[in-house]
Amino acid sequence: MLTRKIELLVGLFLLSALAAFLVLVFKVANVDVKVSDDTYTLYAKFSNIGGLKVRSPVKVGGVVVGRVSHIELDPKSLMPIVTLTMDERYHQFTDTSSVAILTSGLLGEQFLGLTPGFEDDDTSILANGDRIDDTHSALVLEDLIGQFLYSMSSKDK
Amino acid sequence: MVRGLGRAGLMLWGAIFIAPRPSKGVPLLIKQLYVIGVQSMIIVLVSGLFIGMVLALQGYTILVDFGTEDSLGPMVALSLLRELGPVVTALLFAGRAGSALTAELGLMKSTEQLSSLEMMAVDPLRQIIAPRFWAGVISMPLLAVMFVAVGVYGGYLVGVEWKGIDDGSFWSILQAQVEWRQDIVNCLIKSVAFAVVVTWIALYRGYYAVPNPEGISRATTQTVVQSSLAVLALDFVLTAMMFAS
Numbered sequence: 001m002l003t004r005k006i007e008l009l010v011g012l013f014l015l016s017a018l019a020a021f022l023v024l025v026f027k028v029a030n031v032d033v034k035v036s037d038d039t040y041t042l043y044a045k046f047s048n049i050g051g052l053k054v055r056s057p058v059k060v061g062g063v064v065v066g067r068v069s070h071i072e073l074d075p076k077s078l079m080p081i082v083t084l085t086m087d088e089r090y091h092q093f094t095d096t097s098s099v100a101i102l103t104s105g106l107l108g109e110q111f112l113g114l115t116p117g118f119e120d121d122d123t124s125i126l127a128n129g130d131r132i133d134d135t136h137s138a139l140v141l142e143d144l145i146g147q148f149l150y151s152m153s154s155k156d157k
Numbered sequence: 158m159v160r161g162l163g164r165a166g167l168m169l170w171g172a173i174f175i176a177p178r179p180s181k182g183v184p185l186l187i188k189q190l191y192v193i194g195v196q197s198m199i200i201v202l203v204s205g206l207f208i209g210m211v212l213a214l215q216g217y218t219i220l221v222d223f224g225t226e227d228s229l230g231p232m233v234a235l236s237l238l239r240e241l242g243p244v245v246t247a248l249l250f251a252g253r254a255g256s257a258l259t260a261e262l263g264l265m266k267s268t269e270q271l272s273s274l275e276m277m278a279v280d281p282l283r284q285i286i287a288p289r290f291w292a293g294v295i296s297m298p299l300l301a302v303m304f305v306a307v308g309v310y311g312g313y314l315v316g317v318e319w320k321g322i323d324d325g326s327f328w329s330i331l332q333a334q335v336e337w338r339q340d341i342v343n344c345l346i347k348s349v350a351f352a353v354v355v356t357w358i359a360l361y362r363g364y365y366a367v368p369n370p371e372g373i374s375r376a377t378t379q380t381v382v383q384s385s386l387a388v389l390a391l392d393f394v395l396t397a398m399m400f401a402s
Contacts, residue, residue, distance in 0.1 A: 003184070005189045013195045017299035020306035027328070028234050028309060029337045066202070 019071055038088040039066070040128040044112075050138025051110045056114040058084050058111050067091040068112065084112065094123040098134035110138060138139045165361040171282040172290040172360070185249035185288040187371025193254045194290070194296030195360035198303070200253055201246055207232060208241060217320050226322055228356065231329035233312030234305075238340045239400070242305040244392050250297050251384040255359035258289055262363025263373035271364075286360055293356030294349065301348035343399045347365040355384040356390060 049071065058066040066086035074081045084099075096117025103110050117123065117134075126132065212233050220226045262285070267339035271281045307401050310332075316322045335341070359380045 007187055009195045010187050010190045013190065013198060014299070016198075016309075017302055020299075020303040022303060023306045023309075024238075025337065026239075028306075028331060029335045029341055076199075124310055 002055070005048060036118070038089055039085045040086040041069075042066075042086055042126060043129070043131040044082050044084065044135050045131070046080050046101065046135050047135045048140060049082060049135040049137075050140055051099055052082065052112070052138065053110075053138065056109065056111050058086065058114055060114045061118065064116035065114065078083070082112070091125070093126045094119050095130065095132075096119055096120075096123050097126065097132060098136065099132050101104060101134035102142070104138070161365075164365065165357065167399050168282065168286065168361055168364060169290075169357055172287045173289060175280065175283050182288065186292055187282070189288045189292030190296060193258070193292045194299065197250060197253045197296070197300060197321065200249055201304050202307050204245060204249060205237075205330075206311040207308035208214045209237065209244060209308030210300050210315045212236060212308070213315035213320075217316060217322075219377070226316075226320070227326045227330055229312065229316045229322060230327040231334035234309050234315070234331050234335050235340065237305045237308040238335065240343045240396070242301050242308065242344055242390070243347035243351055244388060246297065246301040246348065247355055247388040248270075248385055249389065250293075251359070251372035251381055251388065252298065253354045255318075255355050255384055256377045258356070258359040259295070259366065259377045260373060263366035263368070263376050264362065265368075266364070266366055267368035267373065269368075270358075272355045286364065290356050290360060293359075297352030297355070298345055298348040301344065338357045339399075346399075348350035350391060350395060351388050354387050358384040358387060 041136040050067060052071065054068055054071055056068045057064045058068065066084050068082055070083035072081055072083075074078070093114065093115045094100065097117050100113045100115070101110055102113040165280045187272050213229055216229050218227055220229055220232070262271075271285065274281045274284060309376070313327065317324050317327050360381045362376040362383075
């Protein structure tokens, strides 16, 4: 009788651990954009990516449509190249679209803001492996302050 | 000192590789899972709840000055997952289960139960040490996971129910910040490493305790002191390896 009670309690222990684990996985951690067949890849070259990280979201009007999957420096131009893994459901951006590195809030995390471009006869839909040419780099607060101070001092003279 | 390390290493080797036959081993393991895991549950769950609540309360008073109290969720969850969950669980585990293991083994030795097992041609490593070792290694990560889950709930209670942070932003910012590989897997790796160290020290101290009341009391104290220090030192090394890239 005693062993049955013990077995029951151990089973309960394992079950509650499993429940806690599932809570952690599904409630606490994020479920990332699956890197499988239903994604496509785009590239974008920036002059400065600021605080952009791998896994930062790509947003269109605040909706997450993809994630940054890789960041490296182009060995020739010495400029950062960002690889974007986009959700296949959103596969209708034209090659006139632009990406900018934006900040959520004043001190928040940085993300890629994608602005869909116009559609015309000479434009085409961005395909897997294409590069977005129209990019806006991160706003670096220190550069901004430096320029501001510079213009202030030149005005004084 | 070196000889002690050698003996401890041989014992660990024996506990890992001389597994008893499943028909005999599983009931022994279940008994130990009950003693080591289930009976440590209450203290781990209660401490987890309170630590989560205290973290949320302290974090709130600081974050509210910057108007960023919405980030309370990731602050509580990340500090629990990355550090407090594994470490505090291991410290509680050393005090609750490790000391009990050492005292039990020491008493077994002083009443010569271990040597009578050997006289009956039963390997005490197989019969006594291995089930206890595996039970410790299995239960500690499970306890740590429960600790973190309950702690996040404690943070939720204080942040959302008491201090009035928005429910939706608490969870969405939490989910945006916590990563599966970086945070949850590392939490599990840490707790498995701590489990091995704490259980190993407890078993070694008990198995080689001086078989008299004074020796057993000293061995129990040494288990708690040494495993706590080992956990804290190992935590620094693991954190440096995992997060300092």
